[in-house]
Amino acid sequence: MTSCVETTLVELYADIGGPPVGTALACVGSLARRELGPRSDIDLVLLHDGKTMDRINLFAERLWYPLWDSGVRLDHSVRTPAECADVAGRELSAGIGLLDLRTVAGDKELVASARSGLLSAWRNNARKRLPELLASLDERSQSKGDAAYLLEPDLKEARGGFRDMSMLRALSATWLTDRPHVGVREPYERLLDVRDALHVSSGRALDRLVAAEAPDVATMMEFEDTDALHREVSLSARRIGHAVDLTVRAARQALPERRVLSFVRRERKPVYEQAPYGLIIHLGEVGLDRTTSPAEPLLGLRAGALAAQRGLVLSPVTAENLGAQASSPASPWPQEARDAFYEMLSSGANVIPVWEALDLAGCISRWIPDWERIKAQPQHNPVHRHTVDRHSVETVAQAHKHLTRVERPDILLLACLLHDIGKGPGAGLDHAEIGAPIARRAAEAMGLAAPDAALVERLVRHHLTLAELATHRDHTDPATLDALVDAVDGRQEVLNLLTRLTESDARAAGPAAWSPWRSALIRALAERADGLLVGEDRTSSFVQLGDVGLARSVRLDGKPRIRLEPKPGGIQLVIAAKDRLGLFSETAGLLAAHAVSVRSAMLSTAGGVAVNTWRLDKQVAADLPDLAYLVKQL
Incomplete structure (x- = not known):
């Protein structure tokens, strides 16, 4: 493609009497790089020495018109070398593009001189x-x-x-x-x-x-x-x-730093920090010292943990050597390997660039062979903003803030990492069911005890359950709570892990997956299930504390009632309305539509009337929509 276009341009330049000295037809962009595509623009520069302006303008018209008539997508300019330098100095994109300046026809020395000047100016102004x-x-x-x-x-x-x-x-x-x-x-x-x-x-x-x-x-x-x-x-x-x-x-x-002029000669030596296990830190990168072999099985995990925890990156040479030479830890992994792995995963957003470097080097698929099935695998749900593997790592990063709120942060991190491991080619809607045994196999290879591996499997199998029940089922239906309790095996600590996994997964997917409406529904259902698991009768206690008068008024005339109560942590709304399917989700959506975030919600029914309490993030009533308007919408 490039040679065909260049041949045509050379012939055109000769046909219209293009001068061999003082003028040249040059190109930039994809044509200059010899990467022209079938529908690419052609970027041309008619370069001249500025001595015959009248003649050059006439010549330019004779050059451009045949190209326009042919339907070519043309981007053109007429400039002297000095004008090229001026444009490059003022406009960054033009300056970068002109670095590729190359001769098509005419005075090659003129183009070479112009390009040399552009490169020199680019370096001097670095x-x-x-x-x-x-x-x-x-x-x-x-x-x-x-x-x-x-x-x-x-x-x-x-x-x-x-x-x-x-x-x-x-x-x-x-x-x-x-x-x-x-x-x-x-x-x-x-x-x-x-x-x-x-x-x-x-x-x-x-x-x-x-x-x-x-x-x-x-x-x-x-x-x-x-x-x-x-x-x-x-x-x-x-x-x-x-x-x-x-x-x-x-x-x-x-980039050279500005230094105070000194006539004292100083010998500059590389400055590095010695880290454990034969690792060093130099210029923000984690590398290996001279005596450390990259073939050591745990070295990749330890280097990744150090880089992630310190907010550093792996040296490119180190990552390449680890990928080429490091072997996998023994199966099952020793405790030291798991400790380093969890340390890397628990570093929050810092894990993402470190994981990417190790993944590109081939280390991740060596540690977790089934990772290859989701590597660069596209999503088929527009809610997601990342490929499957990147989404999994983003979920791990999102879980960082929950690590102090669960009994087993190691299990949470591993479940976050493996929750979509079943989304290989052809998995379809059953990826959670497909991925559960794969996650268990990976957990066992890492040396987790059988009960812990089974817990990872359960969390992966049910990582969508809480969100689906909260957004598609009636919270007041006993079957909804029964389904959630069954999913967490009737254990409060598993419910806590599943709740944190659900939030981390949704936040990693994108804003649409963790909207105020969805978060309110998920937290409310999780809170109801938590109360059931610890033996609290939240419904009956709430009805006693709630305003029975509100429920009685609703039963008399059928109209919703709302009471506003200032609380230390934010305003509380008590909303009473005739109970119906979807009332809770509609109320959550109504609040979210007015940018009102829900901190928690408690649900109850009394005599066919739903009396729900909403704890909001607003501190003053003026920040809320008019209560009469909310009543009308309900």
């Missing part, structure tokens, strides 16, 4: 431009998301896409760092192949892998199905995104 470059990376990642985990990734703009490869080239051009030489080019070319197939299948310049085009792209590229296509895109984008993270980190560390 201190100034690097913060701007990194800010643009963060902004684009926030707005476009991560191509490795999106259901419809933007192959060009999202993290791990083509723009990130341009950023890698720009960062290496500063001479502050070098881009990774291994593991980047192949996934990048794979994404280019997907883009080319997407252009052909859609018939337009489409860079987002939308669901409607994915089947045709998968067929064209001879993938088994669209899941296999998405998995390939995810793995490729992960490699590129990880390479960008490492390169950015190296660039920040290499």
Whole structure:
């Protein structure tokens, strides 16, 4: 494609009498990188020395018009080398693009001189431009998301896409760092192949892998199905995104600091901290000292635990060596291996980059062989924002705040990690049932005692039960409570674990999965079940404490009643209405629609009237909707 376009441009330049000296047709973008796609734009620069402006404008018209008439998507400019340098200095995106400037036809020395000047200016201004470059990376990642985990990734703009490869080239051009030489080019070319197939299948310049085009792209590229296509895109984008993270980190560390001028010669030695087990910490990275062999079975777990707990990253060389040489712990795992594993998982959000580095190196699948079944596996529910494996790790990170609130934080972490292990290819809606025995097998391989492995299996099997009962069943129906009590084996500590797992899972999925409405329903049902398990008759005690007069008034005229009660922890609403299926969920939704968060809820019925108490996060009545309005809505 690139050679065909270039040949046409060279012929056009010659046909219209393009001068060999003082003027050149140059290219940037995908044409300059020889990565042109079927529907890519052609980015051209007519470069001139500025000596014959009248002639160059006429020549430009003769050059552009045939291209426009042919229907080519053309982005063009006419500039001198000085004007190129000026634009590059003012606009970051233009400056990065001009680093690829390459001759198509005409004066090669003019183009080479212009490109040399652009590269020199880029390097000399590295201190100034690097913060701007990194800010643009963060902004684009926030707005476009991560191509490795999106259901419809933007192959060009999202993290791990083509723009990130341009950023890698720009960062290496500063001479502050070098881009990774291994593991980047192949996934990048794979994404280019997907883009080319997407252009052909859609018939337009489409860079987002939308669901409607994915089947045709998968067929064209001879993938088994669209899941296999998405998995390939995810793995490729992960490699590129990880390479960008490492390169950015190296660039920040290499950026020269401003120092006070001194004539005293000082010998600079590397500064590192010696850590246990032959590990060292240097420049924010965990590595191995000279005497430590990466083949030691527990070293990967210990390095991951140290990096995650300290908020550091694994040295790229260390991660690569661990992936290539480290063996798995003995099966079942010794206690030291489990301790290091739990230490890594209990580090909150810090576990995510460490886990990703170990996963890319191949360590995770060696420790948990069944992890491979969900690695880069796409989700089929729009509520989810991540692939199955990333969602599982995000769930572990979300569980961090619950670790001091459960009796077995180790079981909670393991259940969070393995709760979706059954979502392999073809699992469908039965992934919890499929994943439960897989989770137990993994727990046993890690050396958990039989009762603990059985508990992990139970939590994985029922990780959706609480949410489904809370949002689809009547809380006042005894069968609802019976189903939940049966799911937790009648044990309060298991109910607590399941409640924390449910919240962590929902928060990791996305805002839609843990809305105020859903959280209120889940917490209310869990609280009712908890009261039942500890032997409290919450319904009868509440009816005695609640306003029996409210219930009597509702029975007389059928109209709902609401009483507001200020409490130390926030306002409490007592709402009485004729009991009906869905009343509780409708009330929760009504409060959520007015941005009122529910801290807890207690339900009861008396003579066909539901009298429910809602503890809210609001402190003053003025922050609530008008009570008469709420009554009308009920």
